[in-house]
């Protein structure tokens with residue numbers, strides 16, 4: 331019972347952290363003019379990474395380790411499948427920002443100047459993820475109640 335409760339709490343905490351991080355990364359990316367502005371982007375991006383790991387670990391354990399309603403229930407729920415579909419779309423939208431941010435981190439560590447020309451695109455991609463995450467919450471609450 332305690333484990334089930336803890337995983338539910340962590341899953342919801344990831345939601346708070348994740349939404350704040352995506353919003354923060356979008357705001358930070360919009361303001362990027364040069365290397366000096368990257369700290370805020372990386373800070374938000376780190377928290378987004380933390381939220382994603384918690385989401386994945388707690389979500390998969392809750393769904394498939396018998397912690398909640400059991401694998402069969404979730405695989406038979408169109409809300410669950412829809413939620414996972416949105417998760418995949420968010421992941422696809424995240425590929426380009428992820429690759430660019432890793433490149434920028436590496437370049438800055440080496441002391442090389444970075445070309446921040448793609449920051450506005452990264453900001454738009456980040457913002458596009460926000461409504462999808464909110465839609466995932468709508469689907470999750472429907473899924474949990476067997477609607």
Ligand code: HEM
Pocket residue numbers: 341342345385386388389390392393398399404417463464466467470471472473474475
């Ligand atoms: C691989 C990723 C994920 C998996 C496998 C997963 C799985 C689950 C499972 C099994 C539950 C428990 C539902 C129940 O009580 O029957 C749940 C709840 C929930 N999930 Fe996820 N989840 C994932 C990612 C996410 C993400 C990214 C979000 C938000 C954007 C999210 C939002 C929620 C919310 C809000 C609930 C609580 C629903 C409620 O009790 O009303 N999940 N999730």
